[in-house]
Amino acid sequence: MDKRNPLVKNKRILQSSYIPEQLPHREEQIKEIVEIVAPSLTKDKPSNILIIGKTGTGKTAVVKYIGKELKKADDNEENCSFIYINCEVVDTPYGILYNIGNQIIKDETKSIPFTGWSLDRVFSELTKYVDKENKIYIIVLDEIDRSFQKNGDDIFYFLTTINEVLEQSKVSIIGISNNPKFTDFLDPKIKSRLGEEKIIFPPYNTVQLEDILKDRSEEAFEKGVLSPGVISYCAALSAQDMGDARRALDLLRIASDIAERNNDSIITEAHVKYAKNKIELDAVSEVVRTLTSQSKTVLMSIVINTENDNPTMNTGDVFATYKHISEILETSTLTQRRVAGLISELDMMGIIHARVKSFGRAGRTREIELGSKEVMDLIKSDVLFKKLKNYKNVKQTTLI
Ligand SMILES: Nc1ncnc2c1ncn2[C@@H]1O[C@H](COP(=O)(O)OP(=O)(O)OP(=O)(O)O)[C@@H](O)[C@H]1O
Ligand SMILES: [Mg+2]
DSSP, rough: OTTTOOHHEEEEEEEETOOOSSOOTTTHHHHHHHHGGGGGGTTTOOOEEEEEEEETTSSHHHHHHHHHHHHHHSSSSEEEEEEEETTTSSSSHHHHHHHHHHOOOOOGHHHHHSOOOOOOHHHHHHHHHTSOOOEEEEEEETTHHHHHHHHHHHHHHHHHHHHHSSSSOOEEEEEEOOOOGGGGSOOHHHHHHTTTTEEEOOOOHHHHHHHHHHHHHHBBTTTTOOOHHHHHHHHOOOOOOOHHHHHHHHHHHHHHHHHHTTTTTOOHHHHHHHHHHHHHHHHHHHHHSSSSHHHHHHHHHHHHHTTTTOOOHHHHHHHHHHHHHHHHTTOOOOOHHHHHHHHHHHHHTTSSEEEEEEEEEGEOOOOOESHHHHHHHHHOOOOOOOOOOOTSSSOOOOOO
């Protein structure tokens, strides 16, 4: 480790949790949000805001940045408190209220216990505390759709109607989501309350991503370690994908890790290419790793057919192999229809390709193909198939 050639001055700056001082190309959105929340500094209730934008478009970074600025502008949080909750991390109504409560309640002996109270009791205790000081509470619910998916809209109902029972304080909600459709499923009343103001974060284009990377890399890297094309290459790759700044930063960070590990003195486009492959492989292995045993068995059947010189097989071929493996592993066997359903799922995940082929009157079938060689290696090394020996020829497959 000590022999490593340190190319990065400060690794933290390239992490996605780091909030930079400057957020280029979000000036407009920052201005809009600040105009809405600024009245809280004089104890006027801001409208609720819904922020919508694809992944990596700076939603979390912008809101956290504004929270920091609000705190600076408001001595001792006299007029307003900014409370941030990530609903992907804290994903139950109780957890959300517990977190809000304990950011508000300063007296530890009065804090809401981690479990044990009824939701009604938490609601009423929280309402009491919110109303103790005459203040504006801005509550950010990041990844708000996650909470809705799991728990429905009770919590939003509580948080958007709390103002009707408060006598002194007021609560404003900033909801953040990368799913523009999520509000369609909300109760219409809650939908209109949450979305009093709607702000869209568009994806970044190549030039904008370049600016973002330039700023971050000036802080993060020693001078001269980035070869000239690296930033534009990272930006171009990520703009092509989704205009995702997180992806662009990941590419740069992983490329620099690879360069450091190789003891190279500059980071080049070749390192970025490696980084891209690594990110893609990591994503595929995560998908394969988290498949159900049945789906893994179907995938293994496709691998076996591929290795047995049957690279374009149909559902029947896959099902025959699947049945055979299930017998050897002594696991339950699904019907051919269910297996066909799992094949469609694997296709949708992009792990395999399944094309429908028509034979006119003779009917239709699917031609199934493995997505990549990596998938093959991943599934073959899965512990589920440790018992399979010599799967190259499924007829000879035997137990160890
Ligand atoms: N305009 C910008 N300037 C500098 N860095 C940025 C900018 N926009 C985004 N980033 C950085 O890109 C990364 C991803 O941004 P952020 O976490 O805010 O995305 P997000 O929109 O919240 O995505 P998600 O929907 O996946 O949560 C962070 O490291 C953030 O600091
Ligand atoms: Mg976010």
